[in-house]
Amino acid sequence: MDFKKDKEGTICGRFLDEEGDNVKCSFNNDQCVEIDTEKYTYITLSISTLEVLIESIREAEEEYESEQS
Numbered sequence: 001m002d003f004k005k006d007k008e009g010t011i012c013g014r015f016l017d018e019e020g021d022n023v024k025c026s027f028n029n030d031q032c033v034e035i036d037t038e039k040y041t042y043i044t045l046s047i048s049t050l051e052v053l054i055e056s057i058r059e060a061e062e063e064y065e066s067e068q069s
Contacts, residue, residue, distance in 0.1 A: 001056045003027075003063065011060045015052060018044040025053070027060030 001013040011027045023043055024036040033053050037043055045053075 001052060001059075003056075003060065011063060013056060015049060015056075017049060018046050025056075027057060027064075029061070029064040031057060031061060033057050 003011050026034045
């Protein structure tokens with residue numbers, strides 16, 4: 001997942017769910033991912049998509065930690 005920062009400095013990214021929707025998510029330096037579902041009735045996540053999200057949480061946390069050093 002490619003990351004970018006929003007105006008507040010929050011790391012954000014996008015991923016494709018199993019139906020091809022380009023879903024926005026953000027990482028708030030709390031070992032979680034916040035998935036923006038406002039535009040969708042539902043999203044469909046596979047095991048591989050969940051694995052990508054888990055790895056993205058780890059990468060975002062590393063980025064936040066490197067900024068604090």
